[in-house]
Amino acid sequence: MTADDLSAPLGQSKSRKSRLRVPRVLAPTVAGILALVLLVFAGWVLLVDDPFGGEPMAVVAAHMAAAPAPEKAPEKQAPRVPDPAAGTTVTIIDGMSGKRQDVTIGAGRKQADALPGPEAGRDPPSSRMVPIEPRLAEMTANGPIPKIGPDGARPADVYAHAPGPQAPSGPRIAIVVTGLGIGANATAEALTKLPAAVTFAFSPYGSDVDRLVSRARGEGHEILIQVPMEPLDYPDNDPGPRTLLTSIGAEQNLDRLHWFMSRCQGYVGIASYMGARFTANEPAIGPVLSDIAKRGLIYFDDGSSPRSLAIQLSGANNGAFAKAHVVLDAVPIATEIDSALSRLETLARSGGVGIGVASVLPVGIDRIAQWVKAAESRGLVLVPISVVASRPKST
Secondary structure, three states: OOHHHHHOOOOOOOOOOOOOOOOOOHHHHHHHHHHHHHHHHHHHHHHOOOOOOOOOOOOOOOOOOOOOOOOOOOOOOOOOOOOOOOOEEEEEEOOOOOOEEEEEEOOOOHHHHHOOOOOOOOOOHHHHOOOOOHHHEEEEOOEEEEOOOOOOOOHHHHOOOOOOOOOOOOOEEEEEEEEEOOOHHHHHHHHHHOOOOOEEEEOOOOOOHHHHHHHHHHOOOOEEEEEEEOOOOOOOOOOOOOOEOOOOOHHHHHHHHHHHHOOOOOOOEEEEEEOOOOOOOHHHHHHHHHHHHHOOOEEEEOOOOOOOOHHHHHHHOOOEEEEOOEEOOOOOOHHHHHHHHHHHHHHHHHHOEEEEEEEOOHHHHHHHHHHHHHHHHHOOEEOOHHHHOEOOOOO
């Protein structure tokens, strides 16, 4: 036992740990290997393009899409220009039959162009048409309307087609056919079948009224323009836009009247259309008849209303006036129209003058055309409306 053993704590024995000794020959070898690894790595970094080779990666196919073309701005469309052939459609109600008819206002020139030429044997239009006289026209906001000329010439006289001095004598009959200008077929039929002495009253709502009137004037017909007036059952029975009404003032009614007057040129007068209430109301009809008279026009009353004050007020305004004695197609059947023509003939023989009115219905045109062919052989004289209208007093 040594001294160290005496000084060591009891229960513990001192054990010696043996150290791991690396052989001196192995150390240089390990260092050389490490240097070689570093050298290889450095060379690989310098010589290989992808320094991150060996790192995890994914390969994705990428297709480069072409850049989308910029959206094309929508082409600007030219503003839509209203077709003059289209016009505006209104509904006209016949005051006698209650029949409704759609009519296009301002529908271009198609209708006039569709009419046939004059019948063989008739003079060409230009040879029988009195030219429009600028001295008989007054310019208004609505367009030119008739007036008495500076020399006192009246449109009713200048545009009349009165028979010559050698015209046969005998009972005189005037026939007015109304509603022309609305239907091309009916207008064409009237122009083709009826003689020049028959007076034509044109609707202001017809398409291309001015050309149609020129055509009729060229065939030798006298022309009236129909003016719609308030009936008793207005507005259930509506004659059309701009109807003359008892509920509006005289100034507004005259403006409407002038619009109707401006629809064409070369006519001899104004014809009433409906108007049972309006023509029976003196404050309403009075200013209208006064304006018609001072413009040198005839006022034609279609005879549909027995309450009309037109005859009294036209005389008071020194205006030319005519009123239908017989409505020829009140019952639009051939036999009834023939009967009405017989009554008209009887009136003419007893009173010297007979005035009949008919709408432009095919059956009416047919029967009138047949009656006219035999009228002269029976001593009757067919004349235009200006011949039988009362004459205004000279001033």
